[in-house]
Amino acid sequence: MSATIHRLTSREPSLEPMISLVTPGMNAVNAVILDRMQSDIPLIPELAGHLIAGGGKRMRPMLTLASAELLGYSGNRHHRLAAAVEFIHTATLLHDDVVDSSDLRRGRRTANIIWGNPASVLVGDFLFSRSFELMVEDGSLKVLKILSSASAIIAEGEVNQLTAVRKVDLSEERYLDIIGAKTAALFAAACRIAAVVAERGEGEEAALDAYGRNLGIAFQLVDDAIDYVSDAGTMGKDAGDDFREGKMTLPVILAYARGNDEERAFWKAAVTGHRNSDEDFIEAIRLVQASHSVDDTLARARHYGQRAIDAIGAFPSGKAKDAMVEAVEFAVARAF
Template identity: 70%
Template sequence: MTASLHSLTPPPSLDPLVALTAPDMNAVNQVILSRMQSEVPLIPELAGHLIAGGGKRMRPMLTCASAALCQYNGSRHHMLAAAVEFIHTATLLHDDVVDGSGTRRGKRTANLIWGNPASVLVGDFLFSRAFELMVEDGSLKVLKILSRASAVIAEGEVAQLTAQRQIETREDTYLHIIEAKTAALFSAACRIAPVVAEAGEEAEDALESFGRNLGIAFQLVDDAIDYTSESATSGKDLGDDFREGKMTLPIILAYARGSEEERRFWKEAVGGERTSDEDLSHAVSLLKRTGAIDETLERARTYARRALDAIAPFPAGKARAALTQAVEFAVARTY
C-alpha cells in the first residue's frame, strides 16, 4: 500500500537517504575526487567549482540506495555512481553555456568565470571520465544503460532548445523533453543497481520505473518553483525560465486557459518581447489565477505516487523508507 504523500510529520527530508548512503557516498566521493584530476590544472579547478558547489548528489545517492534496496553488499556501484555524477555534472556545464546562465546553486557559473569554451571542454572531459568508469566496471549491460541515458539526455536538451520561444509547444512534447533531459538519468541511476546486484529483470524494471517517475516529478516541481521561489533558496533567479522563453508546463497550461488578451501576452513574453520584472510579476499572477502552478504540482504528485508504487513490492526497511522520503521531499520542496 502506497503511503500518503502528505502523511509524514515532520516534513519529508532527504536526511534518511543521506544517512543510509553515507558510507557508500564517502567511497563515491573518493572516486569523484580522484577521477576529476588532470595534468591540466584548469580541468580539476573548473570541475571542482561545480562538483563541490553544494549540490544534493541526488542521482548517485539513488544508485547507492537502490543497491541497498536490492541488498547488494559489493562495491561496484561506487564507481558507477561516480559515473552518474560525472554525466550529470557534464550536462550542467553544457546547459549553463546553452542557457547563458550566470548563477547555479547561488554561485557564479563556470562559464561566467572561465568562459564558454572551457566549460564545454571540461564537460566533455567529465563525460569521457564517466565512460572510462563504465568500461572499467566491465558490464556491457551497465554500459548500455548509461550510454543510452547519455544519448537520450542530449536528445532532450536539443528538443528543449528547438521548443524554446515556441508558444505552440504541446504538453506531450514538453513531457517528452523532461523525460529525456531529467528522468532518463534518474532512471538509469536506479536501474544499474539491481544489475550489479544480480537482482533480476523484475527488480530492474521496478527501479527504472521508480527513477523515471521520480525524475519527472522532480522536474515538474522545478518548473513550478521557477515562478514561486527566491534565488536565496532555489539557487537560481526567479523567472529564469520565463526570461529564456522556456516552454514549461505552467506556461503551457496558462496559455491554454487564458483569454485572448492573456494569450497575446504569453506570445510576446515567450517571444522575448516582455521580459521585465513587471512582466514577470504579471506572468506569475496569470499562472496563479489559471491554476497552472497548482496543476503542475498536482501532476508532480501523480508521478510521485507512481514512483512509490514501483518500489512497494520491495521488502520494508531502511532503504525503502529512505527512498519513500526522498520522493516525498521531491514534491514538497521549495528549492
C-alpha cells in the first residue's frame, strides 16, 4: 500500500488552483443554482438558500468543471449538469441531517433544526426534482443514466449505513461499500459526465470515473479519521458526531479489532449508545489513537488518493491536471 503522495510543490496543498481554474465556470453554475432553487413557495428558496450559502467548497461541481477543462471542452452544457450534481448533493445533505438528527453543519444550525424535519425532507425532494429537470434539459440519455444511477446508489448507501448503525461487528468490507456508495458515487459521476459532454471514449470516461471514485473514498476516510482528532471548526460538524450516533467508521472498526477484552467492552457499550458522554468520547479518542487506527485510516486515504492521481496519469500535463492532482493532495492533507 502506498503511504505517501508525491506532491507537486513543497508548500501545503491547497484547493486554490482548482478554484482559480473553474471560477468563470462556477459563476455560471452558481447562476443556474440560484435560478433553479426559486419557487413561488417562499419556504423553498429560504431553506435551500440557507444550506447552499453555508460555506461549502462545492467540490463536486468543481470536479465536473475541472474534468471538462482537462479534456479541453469548450461548450457550456457542463454548467447546468454541474448544478444538477450540486442539487443532488444538497438534497442528500438535507435528508442526512434529518436521519442523523444533526444540529450543526459547517458551524451553522442545520435546516431541520430551524425549519423542522418535514420541511427539510420536502425541500430535499424539490432539489432532487430540479436536478432531474436539468439532466432532462441536457438531452443526453447517457448523462441521465450516469447521474440517476449515482442518485440510486447514494440512497442505497445511506440505507446500508442506517442498517449498520450501532452494529459493533461491522466489517471493513461493508464499511467501504457504504462510503463507496454514499460519498464516492457522486464524485465519480461528477467527473464522468464531463467526458460524455466532451464526446470522449469509454477509456477517458472510465479514467475520470476512477479519479472521482478514489478521491471520494479518500475524502470520506479523512472525514472519518478527523472526527477523532479535530473540532467543529475544522470538520464543519460537531467533533464526536459519528461516535454519538453509533457509526462504525474505519478508525473504530480498527480500534475494536485491535482492542483487548476491556477495550472491546467499552466499544460495545459506546456503539450501542450506553457510553456516549464527553468523557466517553475522550476515551474513544485515546483508544483510536493508541491503537494507531487514525494513522492507519489516513494511510488508507493516501492510498486511495494515489489511485485517484494515477487514474488521470495518461491525460496531458497542464493547469487542469495539476489542479486535479493538488485537489487530491488537499483532500488528504486536511487531517494534518
